[in-house]
Amino acid sequence: MARAVATTRAATTAATARAAAADARIEVRKTYKLYVGGAFPRSESGRSYLVSAKDGTPLANASRASRKDVRDAVRAAAKAGPGWAAKTAMNRGQVLYRVAELMEGRRDQFIAEVRAAEGLRDARAAEVVDRTIDRWVWYAGWADKITQILGSSNPVAAPYFNFTIPEPTGVVGVVAPETSSLLGLVSRLAPPLVSGNSVVLLTSETRPLPAVTLSEVLATSDVPGGVVNILTGLKRELVPVLAAHRDVDALDTWGVSDAMRTETELLVAEDIKRLARRPTTVSEARFDWLDDRATERPEWIAAFLEMKTVWHPIGI
Amino acid sequence: MAGMATRTSSSVVPSAENGVNSWGLGDGQAVPWEYAPAPEARDIVTLKERYGLFINGREVPATGGETFTSVDPATEQPLATVAKATSADIDKAVRAARKAQRRSWGQLAGKERAKYLFRIARILQERSREFAVLESMDSGKPIKESRDVDVPLAASHFWYYAGWADKLDYAFPGRVAKPLGVAAQIIPWNFPLLMLSWKIAPALAAGNTVVLKPASTTPLSALLFADVCLQADLPPGTVNIVPGPGTIGMDLVTHPGVDKVAFTGSTEIGRKIYQGVAGTDKGLTLELGGKAANIVFDDAPLDQAVEGIVNGIYFNQGEVCCAGSRLLVQESIAPALIDKLKDRLATIRVGDPLDKNTDVGAINSKQQLEKITELVQSGVDEGAELYQPACDLPERGYFFRPTLFTNVAQSHRIAREEIFGPVLSVLTFRTPDEAIEKANNTPYGLSAGVWTDKGSRILDMVSKLKAGVVWANTFNRFDPTSPFGGYKESGFGREGGMHGLHAYVRLEDR
Numbered sequence: 001m002a003r004a005v006a007t008t009r010a011a012t013t014a015a016t017a018r019a020a021a022a023d024a025r026i027e028v029r030k031t032y033k034l035y036v037g038g039a040f041p042r043s044e045s046g047r048s049y050l051v052s053a054k055d056g057t058p059l060a061n062a063s064r065a066s067r068k069d070v071r072d073a074v075r076a077a078a079k080a081g082p083g084w085a086a087k088t089a090m091n092r093g094q095v096l097y098r099v100a101e102l103m104e105g106r107r108d109q110f111i112a113e114v115r116a117a118e119g120l121r122d123a124r125a126a127e128v129v130d131r132t133i134d135r136w137v138w139y140a141g142w143a144d145k146i147t148q149i150l151g152s153s154n155p156v157a158a159p160y161f162n163f164t165i166p167e168p169t170g171v172v173g174v175v176a177p178e179t180s181s182l183l184g185l186v187s188r189l190a191p192p193l194v195s196g197n198s199v200v201l202l203t204s205e206t207r208p209l210p211a212v213t214l215s216e217v218l219a220t221s222d223v224p225g226g227v228v229n230i231l232t233g234l235k236r237e238l239v240p241v242l243a244a245h246r247d248v249d250a251l252d253t254w255g256v257s258d259a260m261r262t263e264t265e266l267l268v269a270e271d272i273k274r275l276a277r278r279p280t281t282v283s284e285a286r287f288d289w290l291d292d293r294a295t296e297r298p299e300w301i302a303a304f305l306e307m308k309t310v311w312h313p314i315g316i
Numbered sequence: 317m318a319g320m321a322t323r324t325s326s327s328v329v330p331s332a333e334n335g336v337n338s339w340g341l342g343d344g345q346a347v348p349w350e351y352a353p354a355p356e357a358r359d360i361v362t363l364k365e366r367y368g369l370f371i372n373g374r375e376v377p378a379t380g381g382e383t384f385t386s387v388d389p390a391t392e393q394p395l396a397t398v399a400k401a402t403s404a405d406i407d408k409a410v411r412a413a414r415k416a417q418r419r420s421w422g423q424l425a426g427k428e429r430a431k432y433l434f435r436i437a438r439i440l441q442e443r444s445r446e447f448a449v450l451e452s453m454d455s456g457k458p459i460k461e462s463r464d465v466d467v468p469l470a471a472s473h474f475w476y477y478a479g480w481a482d483k484l485d486y487a488f489p490g491r492v493a494k495p496l497g498v499a500a501q502i503i504p505w506n507f508p509l510l511m512l513s514w515k516i517a518p519a520l521a522a523g524n525t526v527v528l529k530p531a532s533t534t535p536l537s538a539l540l541f542a543d544v545c546l547q548a549d550l551p552p553g554t555v556n557i558v559p560g561p562g563t564i565g566m567d568l569v570t571h572p573g574v575d576k577v578a579f580t581g582s583t584e585i586g587r588k589i590y591q592g593v594a595g596t597d598k599g600l601t602l603e604l605g606g607k608a609a610n611i612v613f614d615d616a617p618l619d620q621a622v623e624g625i626v627n628g629i630y631f632n633q634g635e636v637c638c639a640g641s642r643l644l645v646q647e648s649i650a651p652a653l654i655d656k657l658k659d660r661l662a663t664i665r666v667g668d669p670l671d672k673n674t675d676v677g678a679i680n681s682k683q684q685l686e687k688i689t690e691l692v693q694s695g696v697d698e699g700a701e702l703y704q705p706a707c708d709l710p711e712r713g714y715f716f717r718p719t720l721f722t723n724v725a726q727s728h729r730i731a732r733e734e735i736f737g738p739v740l741s742v743l744t745f746r747t748p749d750e751a752i753e754k755a756n757n758t759p760y761g762l763s764a765g766v767w768t769d770k771g772s773r774i775l776d777m778v779s780k781l782k783a784g785v786v787w788a789n790t791f792n793r794f795d796p797t798s799p800f801g802g803y804k805e806s807g808f809g810r811e812g813g814m815h816g817l818h819a820y821v822r823l824e825d826r
Contacts, residue, residue: 149489152799152813152814152815154795154797154798154799154813155797156793156795156797156798157472157795157797158793158795160790160793162795162797162798164798164799164810164813164815249804261594261595262594262595265590265591265593265594265595266591266594268590268594269587269590269591269594270587271759271805272583272586272587272590272602272604272804272805272806272807272808274808279597280595280596280597281597293825299823306784306803306808307784307799307801307810307815308778308783308784308785308786308803309784309785309786309798309799309800309810309813310778310785310786310788311785311786311787311788311790311793311798312774312788312789313788313789313790
């Protein structure tokens with residue numbers, strides 16, 4: 001596993017390079033790509049940007065997605081959404097649980113990536129990864145329960161059977177937290193996903209690499225291609241495109257910087273998108289993603305649901 | 317078409333020969349039904365010459381003393397002079413609401429809030445006829461509807477949410493529901509009192525205080541409601557009512573002392589309001605426009621469907637955001653259904669809103685009448701076929717004939733834009749899939765109707781329709797326990813039911 005972790009350039013210091021030469025074993029580095037429609041393309045723009053560890057050590061070149069990549073991802077999400085929403089709730093729960101299973105299998109790799117990306121010590125990085133896996137499990141379990149919690153049968157004062165059920169909103173744009181590259185991201189990705197939405201996710205700009213590895217897990221865990229699309233790149237470039245896209249039905253702006261907040265919401269308002277936003281009183285950098293009570297909430301699922309009320313006559 | 321705008325019985329519209337003879341009695345058997353006038357007495361309403369703003373439990377003039385006139389749309393005569401709120405008044409109202417939220421209303425136990433709301437419900441029931449008559453005078457809606465729908469539903473909304481005030485813990489299991497603070501509420505002119513109740517009842521139940529701006533053409537029932545608040549001894553500042561133009565509404569939305577904004581109205585204004593709260597932490601719910609599809613399958617009970625279609629589009633002159641303005645008929649039954657519909661249209665009575673026999677009253681304002689006329693003209697210009705019954709319209713007032721368009725294409729403006737008038741566009745389909753595609757082919761998603769005898773088909777259609785409310789073999793039903801609200805550009809958030817509370821609370825950990 002340790003060798004696999006050397007996907008990051010953090011490990012390739014001058015000393016390890018000399019050691020590698022002595023062993024005559026040159027590591028195979030990973031190319032960090034986008035994840036769109038179940039495939040791993042580079043940005044159509046042919047651009048990349050250098051990602052560094054918290055201590056400044058260069059880690060890799062990440063794809064720098066373009067406006068066109070955003071549009072491609074939205075199209076893939078819109079196409080895959082109905083099939084995902086039509087799966088049985090229990091099936092969606094099992095698929096998301098399988099994401100946790102596969103993450104568990106790659107636990108060491110994720111720990112190394114999170115450690116490098118966020119500059120955490122080993123024990124802390126391990127805690128973050130374990131909690132990420134557990135968070136998938138927590139949200140996966142909601143798949144076949146949220147309807148019972150949020151739906152209702154309504155005793156109207158007339159001879160009608162009247163009920164309200166939640167349905168997925170559709171295509172959800174998620175601007176992932178900037179600081180918490182994996183745990184924060186999964187905490188915002190799982191809620192829209194579990195109820196049957198499809199997602200276009202912009203990763204942390206400065207810490208995108210754990211998300212790309214997560215996309216490899218998603219690709220092999222029965223999440224249908226296009227249900228989750230993951231883009232790396234510059235938020236300044238990509239957030240306005242995602243916020244303005246007419247086929248995006250809801251936007252999670254948790255990872256939008258305070259400086260970009262208002263302009264993003266003005267775009268969201270154009271076509272009355274649903275908006276899930278971080279309260280202005282909550283600091284993005286200081287939010288505690290390890291706090292289960294603050295991050296495991298059915299309301300986070302409800303933010304990407306539409307309530308449908310049905311009237312059916314009785315005895316007519 | 318030119319004749320339509322003159323609104324006299326002599327201005328016969330293009331297809332009048334159908335209308336005149338369509339009494340269901342066969343060719344040449346037209347026997348117009350005569351109805352003796354059955355006017356509801358107006359003396360139950362004591363109109364004041366001048367109405368002030370209602371701020372901090374008192375009626376006060378607007379800062380600067382400006383006023384506007386509320387007009388009876390059925391006679392074009394002024395009803396009363398109403399104080400026109402200014403930015404300074406908005407500020408006063410928000411401060412009064414804040415003070416009440418901190419010191420009186422917000423401090424009350426849920427049990428006590430409940431009793432106040434029950435009081436309001438009871439007073440509305442006691443004064444129901446007064447409210448119904450005033451509502452019909454100010455808005456132009458038929459007394460039949462204000463008496464049997466608007467006012468009873470408004471009272472029952474207060475009744476329903478009264479009971480929630482001391483049971484919030486059960487609405488949000490595992491969480492503690494806290495009020496948001498001051499709610500800014502802006503309501504439209506189509507259901508003035510009912511929309512007031514949809515807004516105020518859940519807000520107060522959850523412990524918020526409110527500043528409400530009624531529509532500028534229909535402020536009177538809200539100002540009469542101020543009197544109900546006084547009769548109920550509601551703590552001053554709990555409810556504040558500030559009539560005025562749209563600009564004042566934006567002042568209210570952007571006021572920094574407001575914690576939550578709730579708006580019902582057009583998508584165009586809703587967008588501006590959404591932008592008005594951008595970058596803040598204000599809560600927002602929007603209930604916006606619609607272009608509902610009413611889908612009739614070949615196995616539907618036709619006579620029942622015809623009644624539902626008529627209720628769907630001509631209820632409240634079609635000035636309903638969830639109106640069934642697009643009729644989608646399965647091709648095989650289209651001719652038969654359209655014939656029945658035309659026959660039925662000929663029996664609709666258009667006229668004095670205060671007459672107990674009136675089905676379709678006055679259009680709310682001159683401006684709205686012009687909008688309807690313009691869109692109907694576009695339907696003719698774009699090639700759809702117009703049908704109107706040759707009914708007499710009053711000489712004065714803003715009236716419009718119940719209108720039906722056939723040969724409508726999806727690209728026509730009358731099939732895409734919200735008309736907010738008694739205008740039905742008929743389209744056809746062959747398969748259920750085509751019906752779904754056409755029904756969902758709109759940026760709106762407020763409501764839809766499905767008519768078929770087959771239960772499993774109803775549920776299949778329900779699951780595929782992108783609409784917040786789906787009526788099966790019925791249309792335009794409302795109930796305080798039943799959540800109402802839109803998908804897509806029809807807005808977000810729900811009003812009514814347990815879901816309606818959600819917009820007015822902040823959930824905290826236990």
